[in-house]
Amino acid sequence: MSDDKKQPIALEERAREAARMFSPSAARNRDVIREAFLKTMPRSGVILEVGSGTGEHCVHLAAAAPAVRFLPGDPDVASRASIAGWAAHHGLSNVAAPHGVDVSARGWHEAFHPVDGIVSINMIHIAPFAAAEGLFEGAGRLLKGGGRLFLYGPFSRDGAHIAASNAAFDESLKSRNPSWGVRDLEREITPLAEKAGLSLTAVIDMPANNFSVIFEKA
């Protein structure tokens, strides 16, 4: 996904103000994601975010969890500028300069010290499955014992879409890129978690047929 000249990284048109990009979907869902995050994730320590996009989720979470140090990042250069722009705009001292990690790259986790949490919002279905595989493999190595991985997005459940709109969304993702697609929580994602030493601790129903899914390292 670092070859962003060939492949769009988001499914929406985004306005800009200097480096800061505005995501219409982040504006719609950031409050409910923050609520789920605050209920389930560590409220202190270090949390790594991968695939941060514009950075709007990160700053929304960072403002609500001031004892957490956030490490946002994205392989996309313009997204990294936007993340830094949003952190500066809000004067947030608990948001680090963005990293450029691509979780499908072998050994990506070696760039970091152990962390208390990892967040990835709307990433694994808009990336090849190797990104989900790499995310879990790295999470298994990077998370401290008791550390948590928070995912947000659409998932199918045990082989079936939960809504006709999700089936249509899956088709539209695959028509853009055959390696993208709505992932199956029980059949595709939980096995990756188990292999990495993580267990599923919470599945939260979210608006518009999405889920927040939380895993914990033993």
Ligand SMILES: C[S@@+](CC[C@H](N)C(=O)[O-])C[C@H]1O[C@@H](n2cnc3c(N)ncnc32)[C@H](O)[C@@H]1O
């Ligand atoms: C649809 S955007 C979501 C951005 C943001 N999390 C949000 O919800 O607004 C997906 C993001 O994941 C990033 N991404 C795609 N593949 C990735 C990978 N292998 N490793 C890390 N980030 C990746 C893209 O560059 C893009 O910014």
